[in-house]
Amino acid sequence: MTGNDSTDKRDLVILGGGLVGMTLALAAARAGITSHVVDRADPAELTAEGADGRASAISTASWNLFANIGLGDRLDSLGCPIEAIAVTDGMKPGRLDFRPRADEGSLGRMFANRDLRLALFEAARDEPAIAWHTRTEAVRRDRGPYGVAVELSDGKVLKGSLLVAAEGRQSPTRDEAGFALARWDYRHRAMVTALYHEKPHQGVAWEIFYPAGPFALLPLLDAPDGRHRSALVWTVAEKDAAGVIKLPDAVFLAEVADRMHGVFGAIELAAPRMSYPLRFHHSGKLIGERLAVIGDAAHGMHPIAGQGLNLGLRDVGVLVEVLAEGMRLGLEPGDAQLLARYEKWRSLDTFMAMSVTDGLTRLFGIPGRLPSAARRLGMGAVQRLPMLKRVFMNEARGMSGKLPALLRG
Template sequence: MSDSNTGLVTADDTRRDLIILGGGLVGMTLALAAARAGITSHVIDRADPADLVAEGADGRASAVSTASWNLFANIGLGKRLAPLGCAIDTIAVTDGMKPGRIDFQPKPEDGSLGRMFFNRDLRLALFEAAEDEPNIAWHVRTEAVRRTRGAHGVEIELSDGRVLKGSLLVAAEGRQSPTRDEAGFSMAKWDYKHRAMVTAFTHSKPHEGTAWEIFYPEGPFALLPLLDDAQGRHRSALVWTVAEKDAAGAIAMSDTMFINEVAARMHGVLGEIALAAPRLSYPLRFHHAARVVDERLAVIGDAAHGMHPIAGQGLNLGLRDVGALVEVLSEGMRLGLEPGDAQLLARYEKWRSLDSVMVMAATDTLTRLFGIPGRLPSAVRRFGMAAVQRSGLLKRFFMDEARGMSGKLPELLQA
């Protein structure tokens, strides 16, 4: 993987339409989606891409909604990614494996509820496409040490001394975005005092494309279907939420003890299990930027909003940002406006604000609702779940939300 600056369409070799800070899943998807629309970009990332896609470096997996899959297909990654994703055909939601669960299963003509991908496979596809895309100049193993935004454009000085110019600065640096913080965006944020334990495991029974969301008072416990490995062993991803006060003990467990604890919470639904990936953990916090634009600046993905992984919508929300931003910019540029035009940024912010707030509020409410201990709250929850199970209309609504097909969708996220 190299730092490439080929294919510029302007006379000035340092200037492009966008300067994207952060070349992760959301930042690089933005660069590719913009490139397909004829929008040029600099992508700056301090990491070494080879480290990010090394075997065993990251065993995490992500749920890609139907709408997000449409985005990947529409920017030319469908053929590359299709064999690597495991379809989520059913989502089973249960309160501690007690009676009264919900089974979300779409009609055959609606397709799956999403697909599970290893993050490594997504990165490999994105990075390979970026290397072959002349509209993307990719700068790795470096970072911005100065950011200047003004009436005539943006200018970034890199740690290696280079200076890059553009019309719009996009912060896609993740939850700890220095660009967002430097711009002084006000944030709503709180700590759930929980930690996510993440890994993948093999199991003796086939998952049959079912994702399990098992709610316990101490936190949700998600089993997410993956493709069988090269030896034909069945695999699933795990996201196990534990209270922060118990996290040190969970992290210190031996692999054998960890697997035994996981198996006890699974009630045998996947049979015998064994670890298939490194165990990772990270704290769970909520944050939401009151604004996502400023003068010649747009903030996307986790830099703008971070939520509990309870519904697997974090990456998908960032990809909706990508689709909306590219649509707004490409339409504006066809009218002769530059990407950093304040009118375009205002339109983008208006489009994304309501959608992101609704998704994040729903996720936060679910987290709190299922975290209330006691028999009575459990009985009330299971009564409500049984009602949803019987209601075709409600089930359809929730399935559309899970598939990312609700609300005003950008064209890139449509089939």
């Protein structure tokens, strides 16, 4: 654990030191904003080899954020560029291809979550503006007109001007504040792993829609031994999930190969298999008295478009910009007008992105020949309309809407 004693008052008390919480602490530090970061996990366990085989798609806007807070050099060689996205309805004819112009760069980059964590944690250890409290959690949160105080399970009391909830989907801080959630369960489960495959992926991400759920292959860097790799996110109905989880590896791989139609040749497992339930939630409020909610604590969505983490990183960019501008004018980080500005800026953008993702999930989940034919007709129309494809690509790159400075180039 790093950090000072309990009298050390800082601008922010950030509960949750995961990818979004720690990015906030670093981005805030670059703007001269100090923070306490509290996380109940042990960083060594989170970054242990093999602890988390997941990978994340980092949009162009999110990459700009990482570069702008000084992580570009650490991360540059670790991400695999997404050069194109192929969208298909069950591998039938009429696929949709998104490929940016040569001057636009890639559609994003795929990173192992472990590599992102290592870069963030190394930078945080060297940053005096961050006091990092690990293997402990908040047991009491007090918010009042003059500031916030958080008592930790180890007895320490942390003080600040603004409390930030970045604890993820099950955020106790959000729930304690009484924020209403719009939520539903897709009754689907994501099967997540990584695959070695015979043919190179050439930077193409595949989004294959089946009535039972989407099946995504996302390009990863070749392994150190030169073998080609992709991340797999296979959505199965909850009623079938227990059976799929129990499958021996060889049978699981046969099922995966069946859905890949040989696009990458022979395959084998490259990471442990994990699974998690897919649910949607959207917090009706993002702020309270001296409280801001960010990342999965505010919004959880279907992984179909790979935008969950990117939405959280947009929250970070907006919150830091709003706070830094306010503090330059002499306002405190916990000032109600600043928080209202954050909520207004984020609410619409988040709701739009989540509505589109939810709509896609439902549209492609309608079984039958007629809906499939209609989807392929629609995809064919989009394929022939460069302007419409540009809108979709800007959305995928995170470059649409009003962007905070940290997410611009």
